[in-house]
Amino acid sequence: MEVVIASSPVDAGIGCWDLHSGAEQLRYRSCTSTPHGLACVGQRFLASSQLRDSSSSSGSILYWSWSKPQVEVKSFPAEPIHPLVSNSDGMYIIGGGSSGAIYFWEVASGRLLKRWHAHYRAVTCLFLSDDESLLVSGAEDGCIRVWSLFMVFDDIGMEMAKNPYEYSFSEHTLRVTDMVSGYGGCNAIIVSASEDRTCKVWSLSRGKLLRSIDFPSIIEAVALDPGEHVFYAGARDGKIYIASINAETTSSNSYGKHIIGTLSDNSKGVTCLAFSKDGILLVSGSEDGTIRVWDAKTHNIVRIYRLAKGPVNNVLVVRRPLYSNRQTSENSHSSFSRRHAPLLPPPLGKYVNSTDENVDSGAVSVPQTPSSDIMDAPYLSYHVLTKQISELQQQSSAATGMEVDRLNLDCKRSVEIVQKWKEMFAYLHKFCVDELLGNDQTQTQ
């Protein structure tokens, strides 16, 4: 089920609507999200970084499971976290801090794997390239940096290299408001929007600016057409501008060079944009608390949702697993779904734990896939494995001998059972064949 989730900086909770039917789902309570601070972690649960008053030194990140409106897990990182992203299978959560640092957590264990100083000012937006090897971060000082996740964890390589980052683009003069990347992993293009009223298109492979487009107003959000022909830029003046990437634009029209049209509803400023998976529906969140779904082909509004009185600042279109809905829809299965409701991982760590870092450097954690058949599979953590191994090693040889005997016995019994089954199968087979042949004979006769 494809759902639209949206959050607001005022406490209006996280709204959740079915994109195609328009039915509102559960509303997850007590969320005051930061811009770009809402993430769906591996389709399993929702995470959002929270706005904090400036006095508190630590930040806060909350988790909601799909099935419950209450906050389930609260974590308090060392500083306020603004943007939050997770990789597609939900193994990691990456957050950008207000000091310019980027935090990298492992979801399953909650450990902070890495924290590095990425920018001189607060990080405003983050995203992963579609092959999830590159992390792109934008900051309040207008700087955009491209990080290779391989390099980030390669301490020696970091020291060797001149720059810890792959590229640093500093052509924007003011805060970067949003970024989006195209397809193609490290060969993709990125589109970035900034408060300096421009959107810039960059090439990740060549590391250079391809195009800079001036808009009549500040662009708060960008979304890229799946065919990468155009991109949509949500502006503070309430319009969504359509700027061409691939078409030749000869003359400058009423809006400016490369801008070929607008989607407009006379609303207040557009704050966020997201494309549905089919690439036709464009979802926009607005300053006036509504969420509009546009048909990008016909430029018409398909649907309007209302979240809150205050502005919307995050809109995501995610695929939500069906099982979580069963609790409400089918009461008979409530016990089943409760049993199967995924357990949320522990809270995120505050500091990089350096003491056991050396020992555990090869951490293994298998994410829980949302498909129902392996839902029960627990996390196979490195810790568990080491514990089991050490237990095995500590047991005396006698105990092992007994264990072996027992296993042998089991084996023998199993073999016998197999034999029995085989016989039964042979008998059945014979029986069936006889029946069929007999039927045939009777029919022919």
Add this chain to the structure above:
Amino acid sequence: MARSKPSSSKKQPKRGVDFKKIKRKIGRKLPPPKNATNTEIKSKAIILPEQSVASERAGLAVSKKGLTLKELLQQTSHHNAKVRRDALTGIRDLVLKYPAELTLHKLAIIEKLRERISDEDKVVRETLYQLLKLVIFPALKKDVPGSLISLMMAYIFNGMTHLATDIRLMAFKFFDLVVQHYPSSFFMYAEKVLQNYEDILRKNHIYLQDRSKLKNALVGLVRCLSLLPCNRRTVDPSYGKNTETQGSLHAYELEVPKEHTDFSSIIKRLEDILPILVNCFQDFIPLVHPMSSLDAQSFDCMLYLLRSIDLSVKFFLYGIDKHQTDFGVTKPTYNEKDMPVWGEIATPVFLRKFLEVFPLNQLHNTSGKDEDKFFILNIEITEIFLHSNEWIFTSAILMERFLEFIENLLSGKIRFNSRSGKALQEKHLTSLLPFIPRLVSLVANTWKSRLLQAFTMAFKDCKPESTLNLAFLSAIEEMLLPSKRQGILLLDASEPEILDHQITWIRELPVLLVRLGDTLSSLSKVILHLLLRLGQYAPMNSSLAWEYDIMQHTLGEFYSMCLDDGSILYGPFMKLPKDCQELSVCCLYYFSSLDSLLLRSLVYCCLCDNLEPSVLFRIIDVLHSAYKIGHLQLVDLISFFVTLVARWKVLPGRLYTHVENAKKISNRETFKAITGAVCSCLRQMGDDALIFQIVQRVILDEIPLNPPIDNLCGMLRLLVILDSRPTKLSEQSIIILSNSISEYLIDAASYIPENGDEVTDSNQISICQYYLVPCFFLFDRSDKLLNLVLDLMGSSIGEDNSSLACNHDTQHTLDLSSRIVAVVSILLYMHQDIKIRRRLSSCKGEITRILQKMRLQLIDPCWEQ
């Protein structure tokens, strides 16, 4: 002629005696008979250039002498030098006259001309050189296939190995010419050419006598070497980038593969040539030292030698650098093998020896002119030293010498004597300045402070319009901010002394900006860029960031200044081009707390008519963004906005859509847009109630100043947007507002279209609505305000009656009558609006009072006059 004679003498004997026999002696020639006809025919060749049997020349391109191109080309290989030279000049005339001829037959022409490259005759070669230089190459600039060059090159190489030295040197000159016009050709023949250079330089002692020739050859070498890639220290490539060329980003790009030359062979050759250059230079030194004066030729030779050394050193460095940055990711152009040989072992030995020469001629204090020459040479050597210092570990003593020289240069202890010296010194200083940051970061502490001292002094002394500033600024940027390439800080700002210098530079920047005015907008742009980078990159809560914040006091002057007598002096901001303005506005965003003084000078700029509206909107945007991240106080921002709305000058003029009024209308539209922008900013700020209180307070301060109708309208709009249904206005403010609103309504009434007129201008209706709608909103929300306003309107009609019994001033009467008309039309207009009609019904008392007063006025005796 003579034959007729003997035949006649043979016949005579047969005729007998009739004629007397004349005896003639054998061997004696007879005198010609008197009646003999002179049949002699004299012939002379007549050359008729216009009529040739072989070819019809009409319509053909011919030279001044009437020769076709073909003939001329044939003559170029004539055995007579003079003919060859004439042929070349002929070709020149012809090509100049008929340029098409050249493009048609370029291959044939070049094919023939190239043979003359190694002509024995000096004059012919010189003529050919001039011909190629002035006529043929410039004309063929656009389309030269490589084949043409290769045609030439074969003969040039031939000339380079010619036995006659003259021809050899001339061949280098020709090659120089080719490279000058087609730089890529160097890479095609680099190896061979360098080989030839090497040969010729090896035998330099032969040419020592003829230095001008050697100089020519060296010029060529310098030109070739400067084509080699090196780490160019450009100011900042991002300033002048051009990204608008591509129409379609995903389109298939016809990418011409970058000419990939195998640099390894060039490296090999250069490896050989560099020691020879050094030797050659050292050969000059003994010639120089004992002499009291240095002649121009050898000075030039030395200079070019040094340049060549410099360029080749740069090239090696580039190789090393590239090798490092590539890090094996892309195909390395340099073999692993080359690098270590170059980096550590081979060069330093003789280069170090060479550098030992420095400084030249410090002992002889000769004439001023000479000193300049040595000075230039010294600078060149210093440059080489600075280029190479990254991989040569020089001895401390030598290092000292260089550092002292640089320090002296910076502090101006060494100066040029000649008149043009100032410009020269600037030029050379520009070439040295880019090294300063790196040098400062490497040298020992004592030298660090001395160099920085000298640097800071020089920067301070530098005149604003000097070209040096650009170099200074890029050096400062490198020393202040983490560099773009490396991402690390060159200087440790925690050291107090360095910090002191950094602070001095930062403080100097706004001063320089103000002093520059709008004379050099490119330089202003660089400064603003630097300021912006500083704001972006200064670490939070560091002393640099602090210094950046302090800078806003001085930066106020850049925008505008309020003089003591109340007049406003606009700073350079107003006159700079738009991109500079945008940059400077962006700088505002990074002040961690914007000063109200700076805001004031900003608001003066905003209120100025000359400021472009787009820049004004940018300022609003940026200030709002700055508020959002907590860099600006809420009260300050609101008072900025309200001041803007209250004082912005809308050009007077009634708004009818006449063409000549278009400008005025656009001005009002701008004001509307400003009000709109401010409204949307105010609405996005969050807590409406709180903001309303502040806005109300500020507006009430402004209202007693009697702003023009448009500004009042704008302010009312601000109030309306933040207000809610039962009004939040306080009692006191309602009273103040009612005063001004009643006046305002009477003013606005003039825009109300007359009732009877059916075809009223739609434009006028919209204007009228624009003025009146905010009032209606206020009335709708507060009955009290409506009552008060109606009261005031009534009294405004009646007051004259009470105060002055009978006023005979007709002007005044007219005034009064128009006022009555206004009140009536407003009441009627209000009545049309359904919401207000409902409100009006509750204040019948006030309306009757107004009507009574009108009646009184009408029966007033004064009225009849």
